[in-house]
Amino acid sequence: MSNKSHIxxxxxxxxxxPFHIGNARTALFNYFFVKKNGGKLLFRLEDTDRERSKQEYxxxxxxxxxxLGIDIDFSHPYRQSAHSATYKKYLEQLIAxxxxxxxxxxxxxxxxxxxxxxxxxxxxxxxxxxxxRGDITVDxxxxxxxxxxxxxxxxxxxxxxxxxxxxxxVTHVIRGEDGIYNTPRQILIQEAIGAPRPVYAHMPFILNxxxxxxxxxxAGELVSVKxxxxxxxxxxxxxxxxxxxxxxxxxxxxxxxxxxxxxRFDITKVQxxxxxxxxxxxxxxxxxxxxxxxxxxxxxxxKKRFPKNCQNxxxxxxxxEIIVERISVWSDIDKMVADGDIQYFFEQPKFSQEMLVxxxxxxxxxxxxxxxxxxxxxxxxxxxxxxxxxxxxxxxxLAEEKGRGNVLWPLRVALSGxxxxxxxxxxxAIFGKKESLARIAAALALLK
RNA sequence: GGCCCUAUCGUCUAACGGUUAGGACACGGGCUUUUCAAGCCUGUAAUCGGGGUUCGAUUCCCCGUAGGGUCACCA
Numbered sequence: 113m114s115n116k117s118h119i120x121x122x123x124x125x126x127x128x129x130p131f132h133i134g135n136a137r138t139a140l141f142n143y144f145f146v147k148k149n150g151g152k153l154l155f156r157l158e159d160t161d162r163e164r165s166k167q168e169y170x171x172x173x174x175x176x177x178x179x180l181g182i183d184i185d186f187s188h189p190y191r192q193s194a195h196s197a198t199y200k201k202y203l204e205q206l207i208a209x210x211x212x213x214x215x216x217x218x219x220x221x222x223x224x225x226x227x228x229x230x231x232x233x234x235x236x237x238x239x240x241x242x243x244x245r246g247d248i249t250v251d252x253x254x255x256x257x258x259x260x261x262x263x264x265x266x267x268x269x270x271x272x273x274x275x276x277x278x279x280x281x282v283t284h285v286i287r288g289e290d291g292i293y294n295t296p297r298q299i300l301i302q303e304a305i306g307a308p309r310p311v312y313a314h315m316p317f318i319l320n321x322x323x324x325x326x327x328x329x330x331a332g333e334l335v336s337v338k339x340x341x342x343x344x345x346x347x348x349x350x351x352x353x354x355x356x357x358x359x360x361x362x363x364x365x366x367x368x369x370x371x372x373x374x375x376r377f378d379i380t381k382v383q384x385x386x387x388x389x390x391x392x393x394x395x396x397x398x399x400x401x402x403x404x405x406x407x408x409x410x411x412x413x414x415k416k417r418f419p420k421n422c423q424n425x426x427x428x429x430x431x432x433e434i435i436v437e438r439i440s441v442w443s444d445i446d447k448m449v450a451d452g453d454i455q456y457f458f459e460q461p462k463f464s465q466e467m468l469v470x471x472x473x474x475x476x477x478x479x480x481x482x483x484x485x486x487x488x489x490x491x492x493x494x495x496x497x498x499x500x501x502x503x504x505x506x507x508x509x510l511a512e513e514k515g516r517g518n519v520l521w522p523l524r525v526a527l528s529g530x531x532x533x534x535x536x537x538x539x540x541a542i543f544g545k546k547e548s549l550a551r552i553a554a555a556l557a558l559l560k
Numbered sequence: 561g562g563c564c565c566u567a568u569c570g571u572c573u574a575a576c577g578g579u580u581a582g583g584a585c586a587c588g589g590g591c592u593u594u595u596c597a598a599g600c601c602u603g604u605a606a607u608c609g610g611g612g613u614u615c616g617a618u619u620c621c622c623c624g625u626a627g628g629g630u631c632a633c634c635a
Contacts, residue, residue, distance in 0.1 A: 126635050128634090128635070160635080161635060164634085165635095217633080221633090223633075225633060245565075245566095248564080249564095250563080250564075251563080254562080254563075254631080255631090258632090261633085262633050266633090268632085268633065268634080268635090269634065270635095272635090273635090289565075289628090289629065290629060290630075292564070292565075292630080293563090293564075293629075293630045293631075294630090314565090316565090316566080316628095317628080319627095319628085322627095323628070324627090324628075325628075353572095356573085356584090357572065358572085359573095360572085362575095363574095364582085364583050364584080366572090366573095366583085366585090383566095383572090383573080384567090385565090385566045385567065385627095385628090386566080386629095387571085387572060387573090388571060388572080389571095390571050390572065390586085392571085392586060393572065393584080393586080394585095396584085396585060397585095403598095434597080434598090436598095437599090438596080439597095471595095472594090504593095508593075511593090515594095516593075516594050517595090518594090519594085521595075523594090525595095530596090531595070532596035533595075533597095534597080535594075535595080535596090536594080
């Protein structure tokens, strides 16, 4: 890393499926690395597989990357499909130099070619440096003269990658650990075409709970970046979680902005073993980041998710605090709406007489008597006194005298109609004097 | 199976030969003067096993064991 200004890394997904969270982490670590070292990150679409490559997947990857805040230029990606002439040139040169040859093959399976291009393997031991794992030595003899292209117009992956990295001036290759065994053969190809060898770093995998490689089979939708966007996760939280999965700056604090992560980033401190993906911790991160949001940002999201008959801006403003402390991701608001935890703020709730009675030893008569007393106390207050703290000091003496449960439970149910809700003082403050008294009156009518 | 990589609480991790093995998530308990949530305090919990090296090993070496990766005319 002595030549900082010359660092060029790349992120080369093949658009053959939805953007995978493990891939996102690899992209992120590439991003941290170049940002930290003042390098450049290039985007390449490995779309040589005509059958499986789809534009919608490419779009999903790009939008996922942008959502995560990876601010690199996606406007003119390097597409493998646009470089067949280049591969052909190198292939023909290798054959002319006698470093590769056209080999006649026995066709064993459908789709196999009778002629392919193989590299003449010098059969030596190759040692390369991995920034995470140190030196790795592999004997390439066992590879034999491996296939590098089906024809001069159809290079296979390893060959295309080496040519692309060379053409793009890539100096640092940071990829998943499954790339470790691709490296020796790619190095052999590099040497054959006279390309310089980049520095490597192979990242450990993100794992399922049983320590196998994170799979859609086991983790379901949790593997796709799109899922987190749709569920209403904050990209900062996802980035922070992913960054600390398999790496940490040695601090006790784990909530850290991207800027700080970048400034502290050190790829040599990346863990060598894989890490199990922990959705609970991600949720915790998300909540941490939600707690740092401004009321305006919260209100905007709530408004977006509330049904048509709950679009009262003034009420939404009052609710944002109690909602945010009950959710971990934005889509939890949808659940609250579906569960009926929202509706009662906007219209008189329906509830039964039994629900008004304190379950631990209260009677309907007590509920009625206490609601009348509460009602009288509230009627004596000014509108301006409808503040949670003041209401509490106004009503608690009564609650202490008559029994907290016997006073506060009926009051809370009268206001919310629910088994679970914010405390009655907060509710009173939200509804104000007039609406509060009206709801209590409605409850009293039921108790008669 | 060959080759390679890896191994600290359930999970993510700190420790770069000497710590009561630290933190976070999750979990348990308690406090916040009804319920829910949030918050605060607090507790349980780990060095895979066996040999070395060393005055001393989580740390260095070897052997096991376990897990993972990889052995394509896929990317």
